[in-house]
Amino acid sequence: MSKIIAICNQKGGVAKTTTTYNIATLSAMKGYKTLMIDLDSQGSLTISTGAEPLDFEINIATLFEEMINKKSKNMDVRNAIYPVEGIENLYLIPSIIDLATKEALLNTVTAKELTLKRILEKVVDDYDYIFIDCSPSLGNLTINALSASDYLIIPTEADYLSYRGLGDLLSVVDDIKELINSKLEFLGVIITKYESRLKDANEVLEHLQSKYNLLGIVKKSVSIKDGIYAGLPLVVSPKNEIAKEIKEEYEKVFNYIENY
């Protein structure tokens, strides 16, 4: 049985995709069979792997479409799983812009919150870890991710508005735990794009630390994009001191998940 981890925050640009790709890669590098699901119609995770969303005939939007049209018996999720080039043990269900229209159509599906869980049923035993890169909203797709997951990790920037936004997300999480998925556990937050010279960042860091389990602090650095044209995340070959520090923070987070 795999551990399924949702990487969520309804705020845009807080490094959900970057966090997902780096942590999932560390998992694969440790020899775990690891699946990433791109659950964002922008397809950033798919593009980050060096792939082109339009090149995949079957993707996460196709899978949702089959469920919406009640053809799920014809569909095999395994047809939507592709190996990530250059990283052994790492696999991806890619996304495409069409996912946005499928999200609205989900309202016609019975038990719509459980659609992703039903899609994944056939492969939950095939992977050690499944990481879901959520979209920046609290809509149907994010609720599907939380309803299908064992654990939630929230990447957030250390700024006041991001800090305030966490309360809204966690109240949705409470509802999902009560009504849909009692096993969902919030593991903690990762601070992303951290700049220690900013007073605001340090104040928010203290608040976050006192309120939540702090899993890691990832500094802001252009090094995060090293390897991007080759489709590889930073953790594969960190090139300088700050990149090595960032890798260590992501390792801390993965070790926490591994030993939890």
Ligand SMILES: Nc1ncnc2c1ncn2[C@@H]1O[C@H](COP(=O)(O)OP(=O)(O)OP(=O)(O)O)[C@@H](O)[C@H]1O
């Ligand atoms: N530690 C970091 N230092 C500097 N830039 C970073 C860092 N982490 C992520 N970024 C950059 O921030 C931008 C947003 O990151 P990312 O796409 O991972 O966020 P996201 O939360 O998935 O976005 P969206 O909400 O649009 O899905 C990207 O350009 C990414 O390269």
